[in-house]
Amino acid sequence: MPLFTPLTLPCGTILKHRIAKSAMSDSLGDGTGHPSEAQTALYQGWDAGGLAVSIIGEVQLTAGFAEKPGNLVLNAASDLSRFRALAKAGQQNGSQLWLQLGHAGALSYAPTSNPIGPSALNLDGLTCAEMTIKDIQAFPTQCAQTAKLAQEAGFGGVQIHAAHGFLLSQFLSPLFNKRTEVYGGSIANRMRILLAAITATRAAVGPSFPIAVKLNSSDQLEGGLSEDDALEVIKALDTTSVDLIDISGGTYFPGAKSASDSAGSGPYFLTFARKARPLTSKPLMLTGGIKTRAQAEAAMEVVDVIGLARAMILEPTLPNQWQAKTNPEPKFPRFATAPEGGITAWYTMAMTAPPISMEAAIENYAQRDAERTKIWINHFAK
Numbered sequence: 245m246p247l248f249t250p251l252t253l254p255c256g257t258i259l260k261h262r263i264a265k266s267a268m269s270d271s272l273g274d275g276t277g278h279p280s281e282a283q284t285a286l287y288q289g290w291d292a293g294g295l296a297v298s299i300i301g302e303v304q305l306t307a308g309f310a311e312k313p314g315n316l317v318l319n320a321a322s323d324l325s326r327f328r329a330l331a332k333a334g335q336q337n338g339s340q341l342w343l344q345l346g347h348a349g350a351l352s353y354a355p356t357s358n359p360i361g362p363s364a365l366n367l368d369g370l371t372c373a374e375m376t377i378k379d380i381q382a383f384p385t386q387c388a389q390t391a392k393l394a395q396e397a398g399f400g401g402v403q404i405h406a407a408h409g410f411l412l413s414q415f416l417s418p419l420f421n422k423r424t425e426v427y428g429g430s431i432a433n434r435m436r437i438l439l440a441a442i443t444a445t446r447a448a449v450g451p452s453f454p455i456a457v458k459l460n461s462s463d464q465l466e467g468g469l470s471e472d473d474a475l476e477v478i479k480a481l482d483t484t485s486v487d488l489i490d491i492s493g494g495t496y497f498p499g500a501k502s503a504s505d506s507a508g509s510g511p512y513f514l515t516f517a518r519k520a521r522p523l524t525s526k527p528l529m530l531t532g533g534i535k536t537r538a539q540a541e542a543a544m545e546v547v548d549v550i551g552l553a554r555a556m557i558l559e560p561t562l563p564n565q566w567q568a569k570t571n572p573e574p575k576f577p578r579f580a581t582a583p584e585g586g587i588t589a590w591y592t593m594a595m596t597a598p599p600i601s602m603e604a605a606i607e608n609y610a611q612r613d614a615e616r617t618k619i620w621i622n623h624f625a626k
């Protein structure tokens with residue numbers, strides 16, 4: 245299936261071709277959960293680069309459980325006109341700008357939250373309280389409200405984040421979900437909150453608005469979500485109204501492997517995608533480790549959409565260049581050593597400024613977070 249053919253999603257929306265910028269937390273919100281000028285310019289640039297879909301990572305449903313103080317927060321308290329301006333700026337060239345609906349759960353940014361997760365944790369560097377049934381039941385409604393506002397603001401779709409160790413991924417993981425009622429135990433129970441979120445979101449946005457899900461093929465953690473259980477989730481998603489299943493893997497738990505910190509050659513999760521393919525008629529997207537057009541085309545034999553993250557930072561016009569058959573190979577930096585999270589920090593800073601050293605990127609990233617944290621606490625405490 246060629247890369248540059250349109251794709252009609254189950255909801256009827258047509259993607260102009262098969263290349264998406266997978267969700268990335270850009271940390272460029274202004275600290276009050278609203279878009280900044282730098283962020284608008286970033287999505288304008290990616291739209292001009294020829295993407296079919298560009299997904300803004302970690303857009304929070306509430307201010308309470310953000311991944312970073314530079315996340316966007318979209319709910320009834322938001323100034324929708326500022327989101328409308330971002331949606332307009334990022335969709336001038338036929339690409340669609342989608343919002344990834346996020347709740348960081350146990351991984352919520354500690355300086356701005358009191359983290360909660362499916363089960364209480366008290367580990368070194370990772371503590372959270374157990375969610376009440378009321379907390380769990382509120383989640384699908386919050387997803388639905390944010391998705392509805394995204395639609396009203398003119399965004400092209402939403403992606404429910406169920407990967408990488410954040411809230412829904414914690415629910416899917418037997419390592420982090422020790423609940424003994426209907427939200428824990430069997431994989432059918434552990435995916436219950438995800439399925440409820442999809443149902444509520446679809447009811448809010450109607451039949452024609454794209455809803456995607458990002459799912460781990462496995463957590464790559466002993467005792468975490470296994471491939472067999474992830475395949476059960478794929479089967480269940482097939483019976484829902486989702487439009488696109490984005491396959492990823494790994495988690496951001498301290499000491500675990502994350503796809504964005506991986507230096508290996510990809511596509512990372514193609515073997516899993518091959519197993520998932522016969523289990524669902526939903527379009528599949530594959531994200532992780534895709535750097536060259538040849539890799540993208542090979543993956544297209546199995547999936548319908550290619551997700552690129554780091555390559556789009558290094559070469560923001562990659563889709564246009566691949567379409568023009570100039571086929572550049574993005575020059576991926578090699579880091580002699582990288583502390584945990586260092587590569588992700590380096591790429592985050594490289595979104596808006598010329599690349600700098602790993603040490604400087606980590607320092608600048610931390611400093612920017614500290615500044616945003618002050619604004620966040622001041623704003624949301626009101």
Ligand SMILES: Cc1cc2nc3c(=O)[nH]c(=O)nc-3n(C[C@H](O)[C@H](O)[C@H](O)COP(=O)(O)O)c2cc1C
Pocket residue numbers: 266267268269270300301302344405407408458492503504505531532533534551552553554555587588589591592
């Ligand atoms: C700076 C950065 C931020 C990221 N933030 C998110 C995020 O908010 N949500 C998400 O699902 N994935 C996030 N990712 C992971 C990417 O979407 C992707 O799964 C991963 O980087 C592997 O793809 P790649 O090899 O094309 O970079 C992030 C990656 C990077 C580099």
